[in-house]
Amino acid sequence: MLAALILLPLALVPVALLAPWYRLRSWLLPAAGAGHLLLVLLALGHVADAAPGAWIGLDPLSRLVLLVASPLYLGCALYAVDYLEMRRERGNRTMVPCLLLFLAALTLAAMSRHLGLLWLALETTTLASAPLIYFNRNRLSIEATWKYLLICSVGIALAMLGLLFVAYAALRGGAPVSLLLTDLLAAGPVLSRPWLHAGFVLLLIGFGTKMGLAPLHAWKPDAYGEAPGLVGALMAGGLTSLAFLAVLRVMQVMTAAGALGVARPILLGLGLFSLLLAALFMMRQGDFKRMLAYSSIEHMGLLAVGVGIGGLATFGALLHLVNNALAKGCLFLSAGNIHRAFASKRLSDVRGALVALPFSGALFLTAFLAVTGTPPFGIFISEFTILRGIFDAGRLWVGLTVLVLLATVFIGMGASVLAVSQGEPTDRDLAFADRFLLVAPPLAMLLAVLLLGVYIPEPLWQLLEQARLLVEGGA
Amino acid sequence: MAELSNLCLLLVILVNFFTLGSARLGACIHAVALQGAVLALLPLATHGLNGHTLLLAAGALALKGALIPWLLLRAIREVRIRREMEPLIGFVPTLVLGALATAGAFIFADRLPLIEAHQGGLFIPTSLATLFTGFLLLVSRRKALTQVVGYLVLENGIYIFGILLAEAMPLMVEAGVLLDLLVAVFVMGIVLDQINREFSTLDTEQLSALKD
């Protein structure tokens, strides 16, 4: 069953490479996405938690991430069909296989119970997404790809070293050397502290680079700015969640080792710094796709802060993971439409999207409200929960700082988004009109966020709670 | 056997300094190839001859010693660049920094408790020093190629540390390191190729159009 989850996309890769028909190739993506989602739902229902020795398996965290990533992927896949139709000149011979590979690696990473395997899968996602960023084949996109590749590779290499350190910590502690999560958790108390701490730092930097925590974020604006909207959506929604999952795995080990005293402050610091940087850099951001990248940095910061505080805040952070992924998906897809329509992503050229593209414009504006924590959308709930967690933990000043930074973010982001969506369109005769498949997926994501804002289904609730206990070690 | 491994490690450090100091790309790449070859010796030197170590050594030799350097050499032959022109940080400062980094590596390594078997070995400091050297190359050089070289050196540092755990760790992750290195450098090679096609140069100064 779980193997099928990974093999299904992989099996389609050769098809994609060999299939002669353009549209068929495009339609492979939704097929893979739908099948994947189906399998995921089945698996969530029927597959029990992983056995201790297993290399791949499910636990609440992986269930949560799969539950987020799979629908997101399906949405983007559907979007991709019409998008690729519109960009025939670019061709989809590289796009489709890479996206399929991306899905496979993503699933593997979500399900792997072995840190080495997780690491490998993450690296694969990096490599698979590089060609996606380069989709537009121009100087800027190649530059973005290069930066993304180099910085993430360095990061991931550091993560490798971190893994080795953790292994050595086990060795030094006299525990059986293994990167199996279960073994590490079991060996937690005896792990040698210096090695563990250093390893934690290296792993955090490795996965943090992928997550885009400041100051490891540098590749993000370029990559998100240059990649097509759907790639941006997949990365901001899926890849970051995955990287965050990896960080949570490390946190699990730290919890088992009783080293949260070291782990949490570091995570909190990175989170706050990301918030600060995002807040400052969103001011007067003249390019709305880069602005979205900073917004992604901001939300990664929130996640880090939540886990760095712990308790209720962790619960909020996990909920935020779900909301953020969906909202970001909608935001990036609609932004992609606007970018296509106006053939520019500079605020100076883009005006009146609401009039020019009623659906995409409205989606963009609404998604902005959603992503800045305005009810009735889910992010309002999760942000408020995180804040409650912070204040409950007695971290008054942290809480107030976060609030001030959120306000600043709102000002910066609001200025750009309103400038894009309101007013008289710069040019009325656009070569682009909203198509069903270009509008329906983001709309669906938005509705999902809306639903999460007014009602959290009981199973999801339990899943979040179990996941929290997993991270907090039942504390 | 420990002397042999320590000898190799000293050699590695020397190569580090050479790469930091030399202005000629070709020389750098050859030096890194040499370093890869030396690293191939290490597992044998530490854990003696067995299937696992042999495989590891072979892999290292093939990738780090032969394949990747060859790719890079081909690349510079194509774009006809010989020297690293005016690095962001001059050669002498880089060397000084490298020396400092190496010293720091030794100090930091002392704080990390080792198991008896590894007492007195130079593994930890060397691997850290190599890591830092790689970073220095990445940070201080302009040419995309040099940065790839830096990435290689960085990976070498990690590899050295990996050897410590060679028998303790399952084969797969080791393979992971090498495989990942291979793929990464391959993709980088492709990207370099594209960059070359777009800009007809590998100077990353050109690659700073995307900024705020």
Added chain:
Amino acid sequence: MELFARAALHLTLLLVFAPLLSGVIARTKALFAGRTGAPLLQPYFDLARLLRKESVFSRTTTWVFLAGPVAGVAVPVLAALLMPFGALPAPFAFTGDLLLFVYLFGVARFFTVAAALDTGSSFEGMGGAREVTFACLAEPTVLFCLIVLARIADSLSLSALLGPHLAAAWRTPAGLSLGLVVVCLLVVLLVENSRIPFDDPNTHLELTMVHEVMVLDHSGPPFALVLYGAALKLMVLGAPIVRLLLPVATGHWAGDALLFLAGMLLLAVLIGIVESVIARLRLVRIPQVLIGTTLLSGFALVLVLR
């Protein structure tokens, strides 16, 4: 029943004797100027003449133009019912009526100025602007004075404020505040009734007028109402000052009434003297004087608050 009797007495005193005051003022000024001056009853003659006349309306004006004079008369008549005349308590008294008293005159002002603006003449507009400005600056003074009195009387009803306790109060330390209050109220009286030194009721250069210029366009019965209203206002606003200065009671209503009238006439004479000996202030100085008065009344308040 008794209430109606008192109300009737109040209104008769007011309606009958009010114009006399302006006559007295004019006569005093005349004497000071060494003229014989008009007979004391001249204001009555004027009113009668105006009522007999026919009025003329500018084609610009609307019903608001008539609302001014109407409010100008109706308000003092109503306010008189809240204000004790000398020792005669107000027919209509309850906690907080002093604020009603103040705000009723606001109504009158609102409609007078509106009527002025209704003519569309810039002169009237100018007059209105000055009127509201002075009123704004005088308003806090009135409140300060009322607070002082309320503090002394420990009550919020005009009848109690100006009750028999005042006689004793003069001899207490609060007497000083009472003195200041009298001065301030006198200033307010002069401002509100557009008297020298703040305004000249019978100047002949429109540019220097305040109140008169607002009623330039009125004629006939409406103008009669304007003049009559001014007289009533003078009497109603003068009443508290008289009461403060003569806080004595004869014990019989007729005696009290006569005493009150005597006081009012004295006050009119006083005003006449003031108008004769003081020159008119320059317009820009008036706000300064008023603000000064406010500070003075504030000082009086501080004295009683501690």
Added chain:
Amino acid sequence: MIWFVAGMLITVLSGVPGLLADRSGRGGERLACLLVLAGTASAGAGVLAVLASGTPALLAGPWAVPGGELALRLDPLAAVFLLPLCLVVGGGAVYGLGYWPQRAHSGNGRRFRFFYGLLAASMMLVLAADNSLLFLFAWEVMAVAAFFLVTTEQEKAEARRAGFIYLVSAHAGALALFALFALLARQTGTLHFPAAASLAGGGATLLFLLGLFGFGFKAGLMPLHIWLPIAHAAAPSHASALLSGIVLKTGIYGLLRLTSFFTEIPPWWGWSVLALGAVSGILGVALALAQHDLKRLLAYHSVENIGIIAMGIGLALLGRSYGSPALTLLGLAGALLHVINHGLFKSLLFFSAGAVVHATGSREIDHYGGLLRRQPWTAACFLGGAVAICGLPPFNGFVSEWLIYLAAFDTMRGSTLTLRLAVLAAPALALIGGLALACFVKVFGVAFLGEPRSAAAAAVDHDAAPSMRGPMLALLLACAWIGLLPGMLAPLLQEAAGVWAPLPRVTGLAAPLAPLPLVGAVGWVLLLYLAALGWWLHRRSRNAPRDVPTWGCGYAAPTPRMQYTASSFADFLVGQFRVGLWTERHGGRVTGLFPAPRAFSSHTPDAVLDRALLPGFRTLARSCSWLRARVQNGRVPTYLLYVAMTLLVLLVVAAR
């Protein structure tokens, strides 16, 4: 309660069918209007039923979000805010039929009505919510809906600017409330609102400050009023009426709810609220006096009236701190009654202003003139509203200000000198009253009296449409009703005060409120006098000649342009407030014996927004982009340097 909830649901859905209707049909708007009327009627009925029952109605249900709970509570305090809400919302819907017809605004009409319903319903929820999360939820929905109402005409740059500033202020305030309620939850352990007077006031300083900031932003207390003038000016008039009449009051409501939670109130709470109120009142009305844009002027008057309400609340708080029930009752009753009154007469004023703007197509007061002849109904309604807002009898404004005055006087009975100093609120109120009178005489006189000052004003040929006239008259009647029969509302105010503060239970009307009917009586007498005299004068001068020009003091050829303009009328008075207004004056200096034609213009920008905040933000943004250009410089080596630095720093941190 069921009625109330039903009304809320109907209202929120009122705009939805319209979205599906065709762009130019009238069916959609009619249906929306009907639904709003039904919704508000049902909700109002529910509120009245609760009041009649005498016990607060509760409703609790599960809500599957962390800490969430569908807890509603209807008590007299909420009712005081809900009743005017129902009236104004319903009136506004009818008014919209004539003022914002779908035919004329096919582009934004449907969106407008959707958000109108949403705004109304969310406000009902805000006022009824009994759970912090639910409250915040409704609060933010309200803010967003209001934002879309403000930006109805988003093609205008002015509306966009106003919308943005409003949205930002609303969000900033809301974030403060996030903190407030999170801290409150920490103290009580639940997100459910604590019962009245159940928390110890100690250590609540931060809570109070956060509340003052968050709620003050919504209420528009100086200096947090920045969003208010532009937003009110930019929105369509019935939206402005809703904003100014009701939305602001939710801030007041929040402040009252918050303060009701605590047992003992530190004196400085009352003092700060009182001081803020006085500042808002005086500066607000002074700024209003200096404006020449009709709706902007009315908006500044909202600041002033919020200030008056805040003064009442401050006095009530002082009453609680110093343990004086009479003071508490008077202050709060005054504040609450003024909440109702301001909701009524400010909406009335915005409605009639809208009718004028609709007819002349301009918001400049100096472009009007002589409208009374052309729009008699509108003029009458505006006059009524003006008299009411100046706090003059016999209208409702006087009654509430009278109560606040009494509260101020009552402080003199206080035991300590400090409390007695609060009596200074009375002169402040008097000053506010005087200035307000000046301002509204100016507006009414310049806009409706005299000769038309522009071709547009001269060309006005239609009075407000019946659908607009109806709501205006209804509101006018409501104002007069409260002014003439204030006794009828006294029990409600007393109960509401009882909800807010632990007052000794009195059966029947408490002594401090007893004179209310007498105030009404005086109002009747005044009306009687005016009617009688007016009727006589009218009879007397029925057949007087009316075809002569105004006496120009000898000047033969007066033209409408020579009339006193709004700015010239206010100039003398505004000059007294030179410090604090900083009016900009351009040109007008006449020199030489035969001077050439000169132009003079004066403008008074907002002291806080235009002089402090915007420049500050510009500098901040500039420095941010400078920093970004340095950090995000596009060089891979630099970026990798960041990674290396992070590595070193974190290693050091972790090694400790």
